[in-house]
Amino acid sequence: MSVPFVDSMCWIDIPSFPVDYLVYSCYSSSSSSSSPPSLTVLPPFFDGGRTDPSDKYFQPYRRQHQRIMFNHNMGILCHGDNGEFTVGDITYRYDQEVDLCLLHHPPPAGTPPKWSVNRLQIPPEMKIDLYSWKTDLVVPIGRSLCWVDYYQGILLIDVVADSQGSPIQQQLHYVRLPSQALKSRRLYIDPGAPDPFRRVCVTDAGIIKLVCILTKYPPPDDEFTIITWTLVDINQGSWRKDVDTIVGADEFFGLCKAAKSCLPRVRPSFPVVSLVDPDVICFLLKEKGRNLSWMVEVNMRNKVLQSSAIYINEEEEEGPPSEKDRRNTFFGHSFIPTKFSSYLAEDAITSRKLSETMQKDKKERMMQKDKEERAMQKLKRKPKPKE
Structure with missing residues (x-):
């Protein structure tokens, strides 16, 4: 999580101002004790x-140019039994x-926390x-980011080796994607937006899955194929098509x-593999018109739609915002597999019941609106009486 400004919509020269990076730990435990979030x-x-001689007059932050580290190039790896973690960034x-x-x-005992930089040569x-x-x-996998x-493909670096004094250059590894996945070109999307048709996920058991929604360009809603691969040997870089x-x-x-659902007939996007079952994938269905x-x-092996949920907007849950409040816009690509909800056991049942009630109400409103629109269409098609 990064916090550059009070107003996130204000475009300013970010490196000239403080960018705070924060790590929230839900819960850390050891054999002898546990700690709160x-x-x-x-x-x-x-x-x-970039350095500037005048920086010395504006310590510790103002007009100092921090090293630029973009969120999409940063990752975090949790390891050990006492809340240890490593944050990594690649340029x-x-x-x-x-x-x-x-x-x-x-950090090591007796030393303040600080960043280190290693320049790594990519072997030809x-x-x-x-x-x-x-x-x-x-994504974190084992000891690697x-x-x-x-x-x-996937570039793996053993980031724990650096903390143990090992030569990190020897911990560099690369896995190419399956040959069929390499045949497709990247679709044009807005800069900074994630790819809607591909995803690499790691299950709780450490299984690495690649999901591809193969389609034509421009992508039609009714022509696509969903294919998954499993990385069976990370050292050899061998994939198995499922x-x-x-x-x-x-x-x-x-x-x-x-499933007798009222789901829209649109192309699925932004796949996310379940942490528990590698055959279960969540998809986003976005009906742009409404x-x-x-x-x-969806259980891809058993060919069963296991569940569906409609997204509830902030305004529907909390009411209309005041003039000073800013609402987060939902773009549909912010879902990540996580165990975060397991730390909310105290209010999990209440939250789930509230969600189910709000979804039921929204579906009923949708059905009523559809019924009214169909009635209006029938009136428009009804022939006018002859005079």
Whole structure:
């Protein structure tokens, strides 16, 4: 989580102002004790930022140029039994090199927390095209942080080795995507927006899955195929296509119809694999004409629609905002697999009942509105009496 300004809509030269990075820990435990939730503020990092002689008059932050670290290039890895974590950031260079910035928490005894920078050389045999590389996602796997390009592969770096004094250059590993996935080109989307048709997920058991919604361009709503691969050997970089879980457009819409749901017939997007069951994937169904969004959970192996939920806007839950309040706009691509809800056990049942009630009310309003619109269409089509 980064907090650059009070007004997030104000475009200012960000490196010239303080950017606070914070890590929220829901719960940390050890064999002997447990601690409540905590919020850790990471120290600022100026190595690599543009220097200015006048900075000394504006300590500690103002007009100092921090090193630019974009959110989509940053990842966090939790390890150990006492709330330890490592934050990593990568800056790509154009001479087959990357700058890896790391911060370990807690720091070694007797030293303040600080960032470190390691320049890593990408071996030619990895065949990584840094000129066209785009980090779509950063995920933790084991001791590594993994930078994922949905159209090239996965770059794994053992970030724990750095805290133990090991040569981190030896901990660099690359996994290319399956050959079929490499045949598709990246679709044009707005800069900074995530890819709606691909996702790499890691289950709670450590299974790495690649989900691709293969479609034509421009992507039609009724022509697509959902294919998943499982990384069976991370060292050899070998993938296995899950042939029993392939689902085409007709079959996908058939699942929705079989469940007797009122889901829109639109192309699914932003897939997320379940942490518990690697055969279960959540998709977003976005009906643009009515500004409605649904989350559906599909068992790809059993070919069953397990559940569906309509998105409830903030205004529907909390009422109209005041003039000073700012509402978050829902774009439909902010879902992540997480155990966060397991830490909310005290109010989980109440929250779920409230959600189910609000969804039921919204569905009834939708059905009533559809009924009224159909009635209006019938009146328009009714022939006028002859005079």
